[in-house]
Ligand SMILES: Cc1cc2nc3c(=O)[nH]c(=O)nc-3n(C[C@H](O)[C@H](O)[C@H](O)COP(=O)(O)OP(=O)(O)OC[C@H]3O[C@@H](n4cnc5c(N)ncnc54)[C@H](O)[C@@H]3O)c2cc1C
Ligand code: FES
């Protein structure tokens with residue numbers, strides 16, 4: 001157990017600034033809520049970000065307004081909420097104790113609550129949706145409800161009334177939060193001093209981060225903690241010093257620069273995917289299948305890339321989009337194609353004083369990615385094969401980015417996951433297709449190349465032979481889609497149609 005220390009955590013809750021001290025750097029927000037503050041309304045189900053029982057909502061000041069995110073408190077370090085506003089299920093009706101919040105009332109009226117484990121988490125995800133949709137005057141569609149509740153599991157299949165409750169919230173009189181008062185309270189909380197030699201560092205600028213990283217190369221770097229949190233809760237790891245990159249202003253930005261979409265490493269997965277979707281709307285289903293919303297709200301694109309899991313989902317996509325990675329340290333910056341970053345299973349080129357700073361994604365020549373000239377067409381498809389449709393890790397991921405010029409492959413870029421020790425580019429398959437006519441015979445030959453290009457392992461997610469088979473099958477599906485022949489797939493399944 002790390003030695004307690006005097007670094008305080010301050011956050012706004014129930015209209016007051018809460019101050020906590022002696023919280024070890026790896027104590028989770030859930031532990032603090034349940035064990036230190038005796039707020040046992042927030043439940044622990046899995047302790048690994050899967051079930052959503054521990055969902056709380058965080059508010060962050062953006063000028064005089066607040067932005068809201070539902071996150072999993074079980075894998076979130078308590079120190080990471082310093083300077084934020086926090087709502088738990090106990091806090092929803094505090095402003096008006098005589099009635100329930102619309103999120104709660106809707107659950108009651110739709111008979112959506114069965115057990116006390118999942119319900120608080122569902123209510124908090126509904127509360128997040130209420131702030132981000134209902135209060136903004138946007139109706140909650142069935143699809144929105146399904147997407148934004150995908151991080152909450154109910155083991156007794158009570159989903160239909162819960163989805164009804166999401167849509168019913170708008171029927172009740174609006175309950176508005178006092179944003180200016182809360183943001184004024186947040187402004188009174190001192191940011192963490194950049195030069196302090198403290199156990200949990202929260203630098204606010206890239207310069208501060210790089211100095212901290214150079215000074216403490218052994219400190220555990222974290223961003224959204226959706227990977228590292230599990231090392232704490234499941235592997236029982238403890239870190240004496242943590243450097244949290246999630247407040248570094250430059251690394252949270254997403255901007256268009258010199259023909260690239262430049263995504264800061266600390267941009268959340270949700271923000272990063274939203275930016276990618278503006279350019280490539282065809283990625284919508286793939287983006288929605290990356291974990292559930294609470295994980296995407298906390299986890300970052302830089303964390304996915306730096307973690308380098310061979311079954312991580314963003315890397316095959318970023319490789320297919322020909323992305324480049326910018327690493328930064330006090331010594332300067334260096335840039336490389338994303339696939340060159342990885343040197344072995346969970347090994348990469350990051351030096352002990354470096355951080356992943358930016359991911360540069362080249363933008364298509366025209367805003368519409370479907371067609372550039374009358375003879376040139378492009379097709380981008382991202383396929384994720386997993387045991388469960390929602391909120392699951394890939395067994396195989398394949399992303400194909402094709403440009404045809406008068407029926408000939410002028411360019412093809414293919415990223416793959418789940419088939420090697422690292423995320424990879426399918427270079428041999430690309431070479432087999434580039435410059436060739438886009439024909440069934442060529443694609444069938446390339447399917448064999450793709451199946452032979454990697455030596456996937458067998459594990460609990462899939463056998464080696466299954467992974468090989470699926471790789472080729474996905475290329476065949478891509479061919480069929482390019483011919484307009486593939487209409488039946490999971491994406492085509494619409495919940496409204498069966499409800
Ligand atoms: C329930 C659940 C579902 C998930 N589903 C998916 C899924 O569908 N697909 C998928 O790919 N992943 C999934 N993940 C994994 C995880 O959410 C992602 O890998 C996420 O992008 C990690 O980002 P993070 O900010 O949380 O990283 P953290 O956990 O904070 O850090 C992960 C690693 O990256 C390092 N790191 C973080 N930021 C930087 C930086 N700027 N520079 C250098 N190193 C850095 C850390 O030191 C650590 O080694 C899931 C996780 C959970 C808990
Ligand atoms: S307890 Fe299951 S997601 Fe946190």
Ligand code: FES
Nearest residue numbers: 114115118155156
């Ligand atoms: S009602 Fe709680 S798990 Fe189903």
